[in-house]
Amino acid sequence: MSMGNEQLEYALHLADNALILGQRLGEWCGHGPVLEQDIAMTNIALDYIGRARLLYQYAAGMCAPESTEDQLAFMRNEWEYRNVLLAEQPNGDFAQTVARQFYIEAFQIDYLKALQQSGDATFSAIAEKSIKETAYHFKWASEWVIRLGDGTDVSHRKMQDALETLWPYTGELFREAPYESWMRKNLNGPDLAALYTAWSARLQPVFTLAGLELPAGQWMQEGGKTGRHTEHMGYLLAEMQFMQRAYPGLEW
Amino acid sequence: MPAQLFEERIEGEEKIEPRDWMPEEYRRTLIRQISQHAHSEIVGMLPEGNWVTRAPSLKRKAILLAKIQDEAGHGLYLYAACETLGVSREDLLSELHSGKAKYSSIFNYPALSWADMGAIGWLVDGAAIMNQIPLCRTSYGPYARAMVRICKEESFHQRQGYEIMLTLSRGTEVQKQMAQDALNRWWWPSLMMFGPGDADSVHSLQNLRWKIKRFSNDELRQRFVDMTVPQAELLGLNIPDPLLRWNPDRNHYDFGPIDWDEFWNVVRGNGPCNRERLHDRVNAHEEGAWVRDAAIAHAIKQRNRQAPVAS
Ligand SMILES: [Fe+2]
Numbered sequence: 001m002s003m004g005n006e007q008l009e010y011a012l013h014l015a016d017n018a019l020i021l022g023q024r025l026g027e028w029c030g031h032g033p034v035l036e037q038d039i040a041m042t043n044i045a046l047d048y049i050g051r052a053r054l055l056y057q058y059a060a061g062m063c064a065p066e067s068t069e070d071q072l073a074f075m076r077n078e079w080e081y082r083n084v085l086l087a088e089q090p091n092g093d094f095a096q097t098v099a100r101q102f103y104i105e106a107f108q109i110d111y112l113k114a115l116q117q118s119g120d121a122t123f124s125a126i127a128e129k130s131i132k133e134t135a136y137h138f139k140w141a142s143e144w145v146i147r148l149g150d151g152t153d154v155s156h157r158k159m160q161d162a163l164e165t166l167w168p169y170t171g172e173l174f175r176e177a178p179y180e181s182w183m184r185k186n187l188n189g190p191d192l193a194a195l196y197t198a199w200s201a202r203l204q205p206v207f208t209l210a211g212l213e214l215p216a217g218q219w220m221q222e223g224g225k226t227g228r229h230t231e232h233m234g235y236l237l238a239e240m241q242f243m244q245r246a247y248p249g250l251e252w
Numbered sequence: 253m254p255a256q257l258f259e260e261r262i263e264g265e266e267k268i269e270p271r272d273w274m275p276e277e278y279r280r281t282l283i284r285q286i287s288q289h290a291h292s293e294i295v296g297m298l299p300e301g302n303w304v305t306r307a308p309s310l311k312r313k314a315i316l317l318a319k320i321q322d323e324a325g326h327g328l329y330l331y332a333a334c335e336t337l338g339v340s341r342e343d344l345l346s347e348l349h350s351g352k353a354k355y356s357s358i359f360n361y362p363a364l365s366w367a368d369m370g371a372i373g374w375l376v377d378g379a380a381i382m383n384q385i386p387l388c389r390t391s392y393g394p395y396a397r398a399m400v401r402i403c404k405e406e407s408f409h410q411r412q413g414y415e416i417m418l419t420l421s422r423g424t425e426v427q428k429q430m431a432q433d434a435l436n437r438w439w440w441p442s443l444m445m446f447g448p449g450d451a452d453s454v455h456s457l458q459n460l461r462w463k464i465k466r467f468s469n470d471e472l473r474q475r476f477v478d479m480t481v482p483q484a485e486l487l488g489l490n491i492p493d494p495l496l497r498w499n500p501d502r503n504h505y506d507f508g509p510i511d512w513d514e515f516w517n518v519v520r521g522n523g524p525c526n527r528e529r530l531h532d533r534v535n536a537h538e539e540g541a542w543v544r545d546a547a548i549a550h551a552i553k554q555r556n557r558q559a560p561v562a563s
């Protein structure tokens with residue numbers, strides 16, 4: 001991957017977020033708490049894999065020499081992945097998967113609207129398509145936060161725990177990596193800091209309906225956007241990259 | 253006479269609907285068959301689910317996810333069809349989890365390489381279609397209608413599976429080996445999917461008479477072999493049966509004897525993955541209990557909050 005190409009790095013950041021989330025959700029396939037939710041999580045996984053493909057295809061065209069979606073998705077080193085740490089966090093129990101999705105989708109609603117306004121026609125078109133999917137994802141996640149928060153003592157505790165566990169990974173969503181500043185300045189990309197208020201405003205009513213407390217922790221982890229990942233990432237990649245690494249360069 | 257009316261409707265190819273009178277044995281047979289079918293769909297998600305996280309390309313990952321999602325959908329339609337006969341999904345699931353209800357034995361074999369995703373689609377979904385297309389005309393209305401939707405998707409799965417095999421068979425030596433190995437392992441279990449030979453099949457005759465089944469196990473198996481052999485030739489793969497040859501007198505392929513000991517052994521729970529498959533299903537169900545409880549508790553609270561307080 002050639003560095004110093006901010007637009008490419010930005011495309012990879014978006015693509016990696018989508019792929020890693022899709023990969024995590026795909027781990028549930030066949031093991032959901034109830035058949036309908038197995039289907040719902042697979043649906044969301046499919047949206048993300050589809051989105052990742054569009055973004056990697058765009059990124060592949062920017063590479064010199066030209067690359068392919070699968071080269072970019074499967075053949076990079078861990079430190080070259082630009083996804084946020086939140087995306088790679090393990091599924092945990094169902095509450096943790098819901099919490100991860102809830103934080104991210106709440107963020108994406110306004111983020112994608114801003115990206116749609118950007119000066120890059122491809123990002124804008126992908127954002128437009130993703131907005132519709134995100135509305136459904138956010139609805140799904142919010143409804144489950146409410147159900148689990150309000151449901152039983154057990155589910156309430158698990159939901160609160162999950163929201164607390166993942167809270168330190170939410171700060172990274174709003175911290176600008178160099179390629180994101182470049183996007184903002186040169187192609188009217190989203191202004192992350194400005195999105196924080198809207199994000200909080202989306203969380204609050206859901207927490208209220210769910211009877212849950214907004215986590216209060218101040219310390220935030222970061223690093224994924226610049227390639228410094230958590231220990232979970234290596235295992236995720238080992239599994240995901242297995243075929244391409246074992247049999248490089250083949251058609252499947 | 254409801255019994256006579258029932259027989260007349262069966263004879264006249266009219267569908268039996270949930271509210272119609274039906275013999276108890278007909279109802280029991282349907283519940284057994286539809287629930288076995290539903291369980292097969294959801295247990296069948298497991299061997300393929302084993303490869304979702306390792307799919308070799310983004311395109312294949314998406315196709316595989318969508319396929320497994322279809323199977324979950326098939327499970328849902330079939331449980332719903334079964335519920336029209338007065339039995340709940342929860343009860344059917346506990347029969348699966350206790351080991352009392354059966355599911356297709358094919359899913360007790362392991363999915364060892366990526367080529368298995370091809371072989372399963374091509375052979376297992378292929379055999380399922382052979383079994384299921386006649387069921388679109390089965391006498392029980394809700395089952396027949398569920399099967400129409402399901403068959404459309406199954407034929408799609410079959411083509412996708414074949415396409416994986418085709419790509420492998422045109423690939424490198426290792427890819428060809430993978431494909432051949434998968435065919436070697438899945439061929440015989442696929443033939444067993446049609447059930448015991450007609451001479452040994454316990455339920456066949458009455459089911460044919462009631463038009464629950466439309467063709468016998470051996471007829472369907474023969475059709476499957478006749479359809480699949482040329483497809484294997486096109487792939488350049490060898491079907492692992494030294495006795496397989498075209499018989500111009502019968503106008504069918506002759507094939508070697510099926511190892512029914514192996515079949516019954518797997519049915520009895522001794523297949524390579526019986527324990528894992530059941531354990532996975534039970535585990536997912538048990539670990540999901542608190543989620544389902546929460547959803548019910550929330551729904552009740554919601555209803556109570558909305559209902560006017562009784563004075
Ligand atoms: Fe199916």
Ligand SMILES: [Fe+2]
Nearest residue numbers: 323377406409
């Ligand atoms: Fe299928």
